[in-house]
Amino acid sequence: MLKKLLLLAIVIASLAPLSAFAAETKFQQPILLTTAGQSVDVKLAGVLLDRLKVTFTSNAAATAADLKGFKTLMVVPGYSSKGLGSAGVSREAELTRVRSLLAAAKAAGIPVLAVHLGGKARRGVQSDDFNKLVAEAAATVIIVDQGDEDGFFTQVCAGSMIPLKPVKNMAEAMKPLEEVIAK
Amino acid sequence: MMYLSAGRQHLLRRRSRRTAWAGLLLLLLAFVWSVALAGGTGGVAATAHPLATEAANEILSRGGNAVDAAVAAAFAIGVVEPDGSGIGGGGGMLIYLHDRRQTVYINYYPQAPQDPGSISFSPTEERDTAKSALVPGTVAGLCQALRDYGTLPLPVVLAPAIRYAGEGFPVDPTLAGLLLDNMDALAKRPPLAAIFMNEGFPKMEGELLQQTDLAHVLELVAAQGPDGFYRGETAERLVEGVTAAGGVMTLADLAAYKPTMSEPLRGTYRGVEVVTAPAPHSGATLLEILNMMEHVQFEATDHFTSSSHDVHMMAEIFRRTYADRSQYLGDPRFMAVPAGGLISKAYAAERFAEINPYRAEPRLSKDVPYGFPAKFENRGPAAAARSDANRPQRLKWDDDRDEDPGSARQVDDPFDRWNQRKAGKGTKDVSTPATAPGTETKRNPGEGKKDDDFDGGSTTHLSIIDADSNMVSLTQTLGNFFGSKTMVNGILLNNGRVNFSTASPSNLIGPGKRPRSSITPTLVFRDGRPLMSLGSPGAGRIIATVAQVMVNIIDFGMDVEAANEAPRFFAQKFDEHLFIESRVSPAVIEELKRQGYDVRVLGDMDLYFGGVQIAAFKEDGTGFVGSADKRRGGTASVLGAKALETVPGD
Numbered sequence: 001m002l003k004k005l006l007l008l009a010i011v012i013a014s015l016a017p018l019s020a021f022a023a024e025t026k027f028q029q030p031i032l033l034t035t036a037g038q039s040v041d042v043k044l045a046g047v048l049l050d051r052l053k054v055t056f057t058s059n060a061a062a063t064a065a066d067l068k069g070f071k072t073l074m075v076v077p078g079y080s081s082k083g084l085g086s087a088g089v090s091r092e093a094e095l096t097r098v099r100s101l102l103a104a105a106k107a108a109g110i111p112v113l114a115v116h117l118g119g120k121a122r123r124g125v126q127s128d129d130f131n132k133l134v135a136e137a138a139a140t141v142i143i144v145d146q147g148d149e150d151g152f153f154t155q156v157c158a159g160s161m162i163p164l165k166p167v168k169n170m171a172e173a174m175k176p177l178e179e180v181i182a183k
Numbered sequence: 184m185m186y187l188s189a190g191r192q193h194l195l196r197r198r199s200r201r202t203a204w205a206g207l208l209l210l211l212l213a214f215v216w217s218v219a220l221a222g223g224t225g226g227v228a229a230t231a232h233p234l235a236t237e238a239a240n241e242i243l244s245r246g247g248n249a250v251d252a253a254v255a256a257a258f259a260i261g262v263v264e265p266d267g268s269g270i271g272g273g274g275g276m277l278i279y280l281h282d283r284r285q286t287v288y289i290n291y292y293p294q295a296p297q298d299p300g301s302i303s304f305s306p307t308e309e310r311d312t313a314k315s316a317l318v319p320g321t322v323a324g325l326c327q328a329l330r331d332y333g334t335l336p337l338p339v340v341l342a343p344a345i346r347y348a349g350e351g352f353p354v355d356p357t358l359a360g361l362l363l364d365n366m367d368a369l370a371k372r373p374p375l376a377a378i379f380m381n382e383g384f385p386k387m388e389g390e391l392l393q394q395t396d397l398a399h400v401l402e403l404v405a406a407q408g409p410d411g412f413y414r415g416e417t418a419e420r421l422v423e424g425v426t427a428a429g430g431v432m433t434l435a436d437l438a439a440y441k442p443t444m445s446e447p448l449r450g451t452y453r454g455v456e457v458v459t460a461p462a463p464h465s466g467a468t469l470l471e472i473l474n475m476m477e478h479v480q481f482e483a484t485d486h487f488t489s490s491s492h493d494v495h496m497m498a499e500i501f502r503r504t505y506a507d508r509s510q511y512l513g514d515p516r517f518m519a520v521p522a523g524g525l526i527s528k529a530y531a532a533e534r535f536a537e538i539n540p541y542r543a544e545p546r547l548s549k550d551v552p553y554g555f556p557a558k559f560e561n562r563g564p565a566a567a568a569r570s571d572a573n574r575p576q577r578l579k580w581d582d583d584r585d586e587d588p589g590s591a592r593q594v595d596d597p598f599d600r601w602n603q604r605k606a607g608k609g610t611k612d613v614s615t616p617a618t619a620p621g622t623e624t625k626r627n628p629g630e631g632k633k634d635d636d637f638d639g640g641s642t643t644h645l646s647i648i649d650a651d652s653n654m655v656s657l658t659q660t661l662g663n664f665f666g667s668k669t670m671v672n673g674i675l676l677n678n679g680r681v682n683f684s685t686a687s688p689s690n691l692i693g694p695g696k697r698p699r700s701s702i703t704p705t706l707v708f709r710d711g712r713p714l715m716s717l718g719s720p721g722a723g724r725i726i727a728t729v730a731q732v733m734v735n736i737i738d739f740g741m742d743v744e745a746a747n748e749a750p751r752f753f754a755q756k757f758d759e760h761l762f763i764e765s766r767v768s769p770a771v772i773e774e775l776k777r778q779g780y781d782v783r784v785l786g787d788m789d790l791y792f793g794g795v796q797i798a799a800f801k802e803d804g805t806g807f808v809g810s811a812d813k814r815r816g817g818t819a820s821v822l823g824a825k826a827l828e829t830v831p832g833d
Contacts, residue, residue, distance in 0.1 A: 040366050044384055081786065082364050119387045121360040126786065146387060170384035 024163060025111050025139040026182040028071035031056040035076050036098040037130040038083030041117045042076040048115075048174050049074075054181055060087060063097060064104030072181075073105045074113045077134040078122030095129060102137040113180065114138035116153065117170050119146035128152065138162055142176045144169060225650035227807035228252060229796035229819035231267065231643045231720070234352055235260035236811075236818040238343035239647055242335065243822050249647045250278060250332040251340050253655035254325045256645050258344035258401065261321065262394060263352055265675055266361050266664045267643040267720060270400065270412065272677040273320035274659025275464050277447055277704040278332055279713060281652035286458050286706065287332075290697065291324020291442040291659075293317035293679035297694045302431050306681040310662075311368060313428030313669040315678035317698075321659060322404055322412040324442040338405040345401045348673075351393035357816035359388040365665060374670040396673025413437045417672065424671030439695070443516070447706075450526050453477060453737055456708040460658075462520040463690070463699040465726045468508040472730045474531030475500045481738055487731075488750040488767045491774035492540070497734075498754040498761055498780065499538040501727050502551045505755035507534075508726075510553040512699045513689035520689075524556025543779035551756045642702065642720030646798035648713070648807060654798070656704035656716040658725075701725040707733070714800055715743075719812070721793025724753045728793040743797045743810040751792040754780070764789055788814045 033049065033056050035042035042060060049056045056074070059066055060083075067073065075098070084094060105112055114134045116122065123131070135141050135156045143153050145166040157164040165176040226249065228239035238259035239252040247255070253276065261269030268274065273292040279285070295317055304314050329337060354362070362369065362385035369375045369385065378394055379386055386392055403411030411417060418437045425432040447458045450470035457473060459466030479496045487493035511521055524530050534554050538544075545551060642660035661667075662678035669676045682698030684690040690699045703726050704718040715736070719728045728751060735746035752763040761780040763772065765787045775782050785791050794815030799808050809819025 040364055043366065047383060080364060081789075081791075118363055119359065120356055121363050121388065144387070146389070169381070169387060169390075171382040 025113075025180065027074075027111060027113050027140070027180055028182050029055045030070050031072040031074050031113075031181070032062055032067060032070040033058045033074045033076070034062040034101065035060050035078070035083070036094070036134045037077055037079035037122075037127060038087050038089065038094060039076070039078035039080035039118060039122060040083060041078050041122060044117050044170055045074065045076045045115050048170075048177055051174060052178055052181065054177075061089075061097070062101060064100055067101070067104055067108055067110055070110060072113055073101070073110050074115060075102075075134045075138070076115050076117060077127070077130040078116065078118045079124075079126040079130055081126075091126070095133070098130065098133055102133065106137065111139040112137050114141040115173065115177070116141065116143040116147050117173060119144050120149070123147055123150075123152065132156055135162065136160060140165065140180055142167065142173055142180075144173065225807075225822050226252065226648050227798040227809040227819065227821045228256060228645070228647045229798050229809040229811050229817070230256050230260055230645040231357075231794055231796065231811070231815055231817040232260055232263045232355065233816075233818045234263045234343075234347055235645065236820050238347075239645070240820055240822050241343055242340055243647075243649060245335070245339070247335045247340070247649075248333065248651065249649040249653040249655045250328055251335045252649065253645060253647045253657050254329045254333060255340040255343055256647065257321070257325055257657055257659060258341055259347055260643055260645065261659070262344050262347045262397065262401075263355075264358065264643055265394070266358065266365075266661075267641055268321070268659040268661055269666075269675050270321045270397075270404075271316075271319050271666060271671075271674040272659060272661040273317075273324065273679065274657060275460050275700075275702050275704055276324060276328055277458065277460060277656040277706055277716075278328065279458070279654040279706050279716075280332060281654075281713065286447050288445050288447040288460055289324050289328055289442050290445065290460075290464065291320035291327075292464070292697045292700055292702075293320055293662075293677045294436075294440060295680070295683070295692050295694060295696045295698075296431050296433060296436040297439070298431060298433075299680075299692050299694060302429065304680060306683075306685065310678050310681045311668045313425045313430030313667055313676065315662070315667045315680040316425055316430050316432065316669060316676040317679035318432060318436045318440050319412075319674075319677060320440060320442060323409050323440050326404070326409045327442045327444075337408060341401055341405040345398050345405065348394040348401060349398035351391040354386050354388055354390050354392050355816050356388050358392075359386070361664060362386055368665065368668050372668055372670065375665070375668065375675075378670075394673055398673075400673055413440060417674075420672040421674065421676075425669070425676065428669055430667075430669070443697075445515075448522060448526060450474065452733065454709070455714065455737060456711075457705060457733075458708065459705040460703055461515070462512045462522055463514045463697055465508060465512065465699075465701050465703045466705065467512060467520070467522050467525045468504050468726045469703050469705060469730055470526040471504045471507060471531060471534075472500055472726065473733065474526065474528050475504065475535045476730065476734060477528075478532065478535040481734075486739055486749050487734065488752065488763070488771065491771045491778065494752055494761075494763075494767075494771065494775060495543070495778050495780075496538065496540065497731075498752070498775075499543065500535070501754045502548050502756050503534050503537065503554065504726075505723075505757065506551050506553040507556065508699075509684075509687055509690075509756065511556065511689055514697045514699075517693055517696050518689060521556045521560045523561050524559035527556070527559040530554065530556045530559040541778070546779050548754070548756050548759050641722060642725075644704065644718040644720055644794065644796045646716035646718060646796045646809070648716060648798045648800070652713050652800075654706050654713050654716045656706055656718050658702040658704045658718045658720065660700070660702065660720070703729050705729055705733075712800075712804075715797060716799070717795060717797045719793035719795040720815075721791070723755060723757075724791065724793050727753050727755070728795060732795050732797070743799050743808050747795050747797060747810040747812050748788070751789075753792060762791065764792065790814050 140163045142165045167173045226243045230236045235256045239256040242252040242255040276289045366385045369379050448461050448466045450457050452473040482490040484490045641664045644658045647655045667676045667678035683692040707715040719725050735741045750764040750766045754761040760783045794812040797810040807821045811817035811819040
């Protein structure tokens, strides 16, 4: 019995890094960058991509038609009433746009990179619908750890074996971005 | 003991007696001290930030009165809530001194320079520039309040603010959200970015925010009084900074700034006495609302938002009173304000009679007419009837959009732009280009003019009552969030110039004039006894919000916490929407639409509807209660001689 358990442990231990390795997606350029919830955080993601000299186009109102020509969809989730007001869209309309965009990306085989930068300011009832939607559709989730203090993203990602890369602050998000985006 | 010699036992007995006497003496001293302390300490403070509440408590604990505590909290909140107020702005402070049974109002709102016409100014295009800055009044106002009605020295009450600025404080959730939302504006301005951003990214909750230049200015004020701000090094740097950035402010403008002291307005609402801010602040509108509200028969529900009839009647009252406000309120040093008429019960009855109880009428808010209160201005009914024939002709303007920080954004307000788009007037903002901090945002052709306009809760309010029943209700502001977004020497300057109107004759800019403002600090009394201090930030919503909270307490019998949490709505003349919190039932919302309102449903506890801070006496007079609005971070704390109970906001 002990031997069997030991064997099982060895098998699990040897498969774990393999599955993690298998789940790691290299995101190709060019990238279409958009928001889910119209928060200004998408601009911060743009700053990170600029610093990494990544080829991308930012479109806060991207739809399925805008995916053409892009190899990665990067989505920054987080609800902002101010942002929605400025864009002139309701929360429901924004959820619909994001849902259909994610579905179109999946259908086109374009991987989704989710980047949650806003910390606690982008959590809560209004934001979490967007957070869950995007995280569940993502191939990788990068998150400023403050936004996952309650394990919300950990739980969502664990359920679908999605790699979750926590960082301490927004500036530090450059490191995992550099790792996952192909040169 | 039994083994000790008799002599030793005697010695111990003597020592024991001595100890008992000493103990008794100490107890007596402690009793005398505690009695003295109970008279001088204790109270309740409600502010929008825990550290400002702590500053008020610190001062109350040291025996300061409500004015000392309010001044300390006002300086402190300008540091820890730098988006909403500060020494670069201004405000209004309503003081009640219990032993004198005296109330006084200090207007320390920003004031136009002597030569405002020397620069051109567009309230829509240049509100986030130094051109929008008026001469700040905060330091002068708070120092005068302390000098005339406080008990502690200026350095003592300034100590918490200096400490928070110099040593720094952790960014709280509300500020973190605002820094994120205003990231573009902050990133473009190096002095702001240096304080509010870290490695090009907005500071997040928990990060330390230090303002050493501001600490230095506050130290100068502590040492020199108002001269530390209005003269010398600080004044010179302000003038240099503002003029270099295209604004207008001179050393003479700064030296000439004086807060104005005036009698507050008084009215009643269903038997309680309401004391509030005189013009150009908006207490007259609050009283007009309450006077009209006395004619409303609220339906037998738990709250007025449970009844479309009640919301409709209140909305119609708001639409009319806001029209009057725009027509008649201005700086009384420069014009005659018919305050007596506006707050008369007879005028309210006349205005209330115009309301159709079944539907919004006129359908469009912009068509809601203002009334003619002048005939009720210190006149009897006969004179009023005679003057009916001599009514002035109603002027027509539809674009009084810059009459307060809220409506200043009418054109920029997201909901307004939403309307424009629907009408095919605007352009759709489809792209948010990435921008490196420190550079100008590249905008796509046709992109919206601004994207940082949803300023739902700029300004701040604090309410304090001390153990001697003195009360303070204080509202102060920078205008919009982060004011003019111009920082000089650590001082974030107001954008008060947008509060002047370009259309409303009562509120045109002039040399040395102060603009109309929505701020409405208010005190409530019952049977001559002080009852409550309250007020709110929230731009144009302030007045309607304060009125709703009062209705919650007085008509619906709610305690202060429930009154503060209850759902809110807002309607006025210069907006075609009725905004309402999502907790209101769909059936009520549908009925309001049927009655003719263009309803916009916002969040369940939305910052748009202000952040009311209430300090009050318990109904049975046994102590205090306080409430900090959960729509905005903050705390209310009741400070007793023995225990401190803190009630956090959200």
